[in-house]
Amino acid sequence: MIETYYAGSYWLARPEPAEACAHRAERFFHLLAQCDPAWTRWYRPVQSFEEARNLQVNTEAASFQRLFAAREHQIEEGFSFGLWAGGSPQETSTVDVRCGFAAPWLSSACVLKPFHEGAARERVLTASGLTQALHAMVLAWDPEWGIATSETHRDSVTERAKPGTFVGWVMYFSRLRGTVPPLPAPARIEPVEDKGTLIILTPERFTASNPEHTALAAHVHELLDRAGLLRPLRPWPVE
Secondary structure (H helix, E strand, O other), X not given: OOOOEEEEEEEEOOOOOHXXXXXXXXXXXXXXHHHOHHHOXXXXXXXXXXXXXXXXXXOXXXXXXXXXXXXXXXXXXXXXXXXXXXXXXXXXXXXXXXXXXXXXXXXXXXXXXXXXOHHHHHHHOOHHHHHHHHHHHHHHHOOOEEEEEEXXXXXXXXXXXXXXOOOOOEXXXXXXXXXXXXXXXXXXXXXXXXXXXXXXXXXXXXXXXXXXXXXXXXXXXXXXXXXXXXXXXXXXXXX
């Protein structure tokens, strides 16, 4: 069975108007396109692959503002949309975004599902590839917490996968959550401007079937939990 992966970033109770969300979306897709050429063309989700290939989406801010004006993309006071990229029905990648919510019970999020098959999968499913993708999310969306990891491992260590409470291959912690403690090799720490810190557990592909990987993740979980970094999202502070 092929192990599947995802990258997600999450934040809570940060209301933003359509214009601000649209500019964040534009920046995210611009940065994501720099990660891999397969992420340069995006399409609207429809019933058939052939039809969708004729519905390429302009990822400029003005295009997203028009999208958010449609009722189908409005949820309470926030917005949502989904796009996909790929050259065939078997080789696709998706992005789903929720943003702008003020309510403390509904998190905003940007979730990227990388390609499950093909050459693009091998390019992006690396420590470097997913670190770049999560870095793009951080710069564009300024989340509280983020992760890029194996879905199999996530499901083995948490029942509800509540954002902010578990450990995976690549993680992001906003400075608002606290300071990342020293971690054992091969894990490494990488700052993201003045926003927060990325943690990369392994330089090779992290897998749930590798006992060294799962043991390292469990140890890092203990250290991060002890430092107070593993906890559910909190409402975004008003500056």
